Amino acid sequence: MAMIEVHDLHKYFGDLRVLKGISTKVESSEVVCVIGPSGSGKSTYLRCLNLLEEPTTGQIYIDGEVITDPSVNINKIREEVGMVFQRFNLFPHMTALKNITLAPIRVRGLSESEANDRGMSLLRKVGLEEKADVLPGALSGGQQQRVAIARALAMQPKIMLFDEPTSALDPEMVGEVLNVMKDLAKEGMTMVVVTHEMGFAREVADRVLFMDEGIIMEQGTPEELFSNPQNERTRSFLSKVL
Amino acid sequence: MDVLQSYIGHIINVMPSLLQGAVITIEVTSLSVFFGTIIGIFMALGKLSTKKILRIPSLIYIDFIRGTPLLVQILLFYYGIPGLISSVTGEPLRIDPILAGVVVCSINSGAYVAEIVRAGIQSIEKGQKEAARSLGMTHSQTMKDIILPQAFRRVIPPMGNEFIVLLKDSSLLAVIGVPELLKSGQLYVATTFASFPVYIGVALVYLVMTLTISRLVHYSERRLGVGND
Numbered sequence: 001m002a003m004i005e006v007h008d009l010h011k012y013f014g015d016l017r018v019l020k021g022i023s024t025k026v027e028s029s030e031v032v033c034v035i036g037p038s039g040s041g042k043s044t045y046l047r048c049l050n051l052l053e054e055p056t057t058g059q060i061y062i063d064g065e066v067i068t069d070p071s072v073n074i075n076k077i078r079e080e081v082g083m084v085f086q087r088f089n090l091f092p093h094m095t096a097l098k099n100i101t102l103a104p105i106r107v108r109g110l111s112e113s114e115a116n117d118r119g120m121s122l123l124r125k126v127g128l129e130e131k132a133d134v135l136p137g138a139l140s141g142g143q144q145q146r147v148a149i150a151r152a153l154a155m156q157p158k159i160m161l162f163d164e165p166t167s168a169l170d171p172e173m174v175g176e177v178l179n180v181m182k183d184l185a186k187e188g189m190t191m192v193v194v195t196h197e198m199g200f201a202r203e204v205a206d207r208v209l210f211m212d213e214g215i216i217m218e219q220g221t222p223e224e225l226f227s228n229p230q231n232e233r234t235r236s237f238l239s240k241v242l
Numbered sequence: 243m244d245v246l247q248s249y250i251g252h253i254i255n256v257m258p259s260l261l262q263g264a265v266i267t268i269e270v271t272s273l274s275v276f277f278g279t280i281i282g283i284f285m286a287l288g289k290l291s292t293k294k295i296l297r298i299p300s301l302i303y304i305d306f307i308r309g310t311p312l313l314v315q316i317l318l319f320y321y322g323i324p325g326l327i328s329s330v331t332g333e334p335l336r337i338d339p340i341l342a343g344v345v346v347c348s349i350n351s352g353a354y355v356a357e358i359v360r361a362g363i364q365s366i367e368k369g370q371k372e373a374a375r376s377l378g379m380t381h382s383q384t385m386k387d388i389i390l391p392q393a394f395r396r397v398i399p400p401m402g403n404e405f406i407v408l409l410k411d412s413s414l415l416a417v418i419g420v421p422e423l424l425k426s427g428q429l430y431v432a433t434t435f436a437s438f439p440v441y442i443g444v445a446l447v448y449l450v451m452t453l454t455i456s457r458l459v460h461y462s463e464r465r466l467g468v469g470n471d
Contacts, residue, residue: 079378
């Protein structure tokens, strides 16, 4: 079975139909980028994958386990699904290191020193070893987002979800975050990335989904989708952003 | 001049008992805000709960306490409830006025603190909760480690306010004979009829206490960097 399987996912906010039947699979180690105009439902789709949004109907399987069943322990599922947010959402009252070690200690039951070792090696990986004892407020946006990625990785998840991870960054900081994500993709992490960075999607993604009006309008390899889009909507969207 | 001299004399005479009363006032207020804070945190969590069995009792408690005068609550607790119990058991029941005062003021303060804490919790960005939950942390872990520590800093100014309000309102406990600041003044007036200088003295002691507390709150706000996050 695929790492993520989604069957006929629908999501309503009141009367507003945001997702109108999404079905897709993401294989292990696959990197999938989701692109599309704002309001197309791509963030909602991503947030359904760890149940930050509750699907109205449809089934989602994560690593073979159905997560849309009410009896499932969602906390257990979320341990395996890391998420990186547009606005970083670091905990402002904790140092960078503490941001990273909190969940492994509380949720995975690591000792403080095990968690610190893991936290420091992740900070090294994202190039912020010297910022371990700094509060998030004293970090740049790009640094905060790299800490946020390290925080999610500290749980050693099987899947990483990225919700427009560079959209809130100043342009000169986009690259440092994308580089960390590229490394992660090379290491074989299963990733679903909602993004407006077409260059990243083209270079790193195994598959690109184009979403509009709550459905997947078109999907394919970056080659297929960017160079030879079949759908009229895809063509018009790409002509505006490329 | 004779009048002024006699006023000054009365103020000097009454001051030691006013200060003793002020100590009781501070003790009763501090204990009440302390217990009120504990009650208030649980009631705030109750009011924000999705479970009806937790939410509805909190709502009733907060609405009842905030919707009725403290003076009525004091009289109800000190005279009304013991009267009810006596008429059932047939035994007379008396409560220590200071104990009764602390209990009533704690219950009263709890309702106001609940609203302060609720507002503090709700002022924390939704992304904080989402980040914690996305890491697999439970609702209660998220509250304890992420939401409440951040809310705590934001509730310091309104909590300081609550302390000042309760410090002044604790003067209502004079009606059940708690020997606090106002009662101490009243006792002196009862024997000397020097109401003007004594009540001016009482007012000044309250003023010194409230100004001191608001300075302390202001200082702790700066120390904790409230508003800098």
